[in-house]
Amino acid sequence: MTAVKQPDFITVSDYLAGEEISDVKHEYLGGTVHAMAGATNQHNTIATNALGFLHGSLRRKSCRPFNSDTKVRIEFPDHTRFYYPDTMVVCESNSGSDHFQDRPVVIIEVLSDSTRRADLGEKRDAYLTIASLKVLIFVEQEYPAVTLHRRKPEGGFAIERHSGLESTIPLPEIEATLALADLYERVELKA
Numbered sequence: 001m002t003a004v005k006q007p008d009f010i011t012v013s014d015y016l017a018g019e020e021i022s023d024v025k026h027e028y029l030g031g032t033v034h035a036m037a038g039a040t041n042q043h044n045t046i047a048t049n050a051l052g053f054l055h056g057s058l059r060r061k062s063c064r065p066f067n068s069d070t071k072v073r074i075e076f077p078d079h080t081r082f083y084y085p086d087t088m089v090v091c092e093s094n095s096g097s098d099h100f101q102d103r104p105v106v107i108i109e110v111l112s113d114s115t116r117r118a119d120l121g122e123k124r125d126a127y128l129t130i131a132s133l134k135v136l137i138f139v140e141q142e143y144p145a146v147t148l149h150r151r152k153p154e155g156g157f158a159i160e161r162h163s164g165l166e167s168t169i170p171l172p173e174i175e176a177t178l179a180l181a182d183l184y185e186r187v188e189l190k191a
Contacts, residue, residue, distance in 0.1 A: 012080050016099060019071075029122075030079030037114055042141050042187055046110045047086040049183050050139070054089055054106075057176040063091040063105060071100035072107070074126050081126055086110045086139075089174055092132070103132035105173055110139045124149070128157060134173040142190045144180045 009031040010018075018033075019026060026033040039047070047068060054065035066089075071082045082100060089106035107127055109119050119138065127136050128149060136149040136157070145163035152158050162169050162180060169178040 015082070019099065025069075025084055027084060028080070028082040030076075030081060036084065039110075040112065040141075043086075043110045043112055045185075045187050046139055046141060046183060047108070049185055049187075050087045050108050050110075050178070053178055053182050054087065054174075054176070058089065058174065061175065063089050063174050064093065065089050066101060072104055072127075072130070073100045073102050074130060075102075076129070083123055083126070085127075091174070104130060105132055106135045106137070106171065107133065108137045108139060110141060112141060135171060137169070139183065141187075144184050144189060146180070146183075 010028070010033055011031075012028070015026070015028045015033060025036045027036060051065055051067050058064055065087060068084050068086050070088070071084055072088060074081045074083070085104070085107045087106075087108040088101065088104040090101045090103060091105050092103045094101050094103075109115075109123065111119055124136065124138075127133060134151045138147045140146065143163075144165050144167070145161065146169065148160040148162065148169060149157040150160060165181045165184060167180045169180070171178060
C-alpha cells in the first residue's frame with residue numbers, strides 16, 4: 001500500500017509573498033493553498049454591479065468597498081485563512097500597504113456551480129466567525145435571488161431571503177439599500 005502524499009505546509013508570510021507575484025489567485029487554508037478558478041462573465045457582471053453600487057453609496061462615508069483582488073484574513077486559534085470575497089465593505093481598514101483586510105462589515109459572494117458547496121459550507125462558516133461582520137450576502141447567478149445572513153443584536157445571525165427584480169435589500173449597517181434590479185443589471189437571467 002502506498003501512503004498518500006500530504007501537501008507541503010506553507011507559512012502565511014510565504015503565501016502572501018507568493019500572491020504578490022502570482023498570476024493566479026490562491027486561497028489559503030491553514031498552511032495549504034488552493035488555486036481559484038476564473039469566473040464567468042455573468043459572475044463578474046454581478047460582482048461589478050455590487051461593487052459599483054457600493055462605491056456610489058459609500059462616497060464621502062467612512063466605509064469603503066473592495067473588489068475581489070483584496071483578501072480577507074480570518075484568524076482561528078489554531079490556523080489562519082485567506083479568502084478572496086467577490087466584494088466586501090470595510091469601515092476600519094487595514095494599512096494601505098497590506099494585501100488583505102481583517103474587519104469587513106459586509107461580504108458578498110456570487111454563487112456558481114463550481115463554488116457553491118465551498119461558499120455555502122466552509123467559507124460561510126469561516127466568514128460568520130469574523131467579529132466585525134454584520135451582513136453576509138450570497139447572490140444567485142441564474143435568477144434574481146439572494147440569501148443574507150444578518151447579525152442579530154443578541155448574537156448569532158438571522159437568515160433572510162430576497163428574490164425578484166422588484167426586491168430591495170436594506171443595509172442600515174452601512175446606510176444603504178441595494179435593489180436587486182441594480183445588482184442584476186445587464187445579467188442574462190433564466191426564465
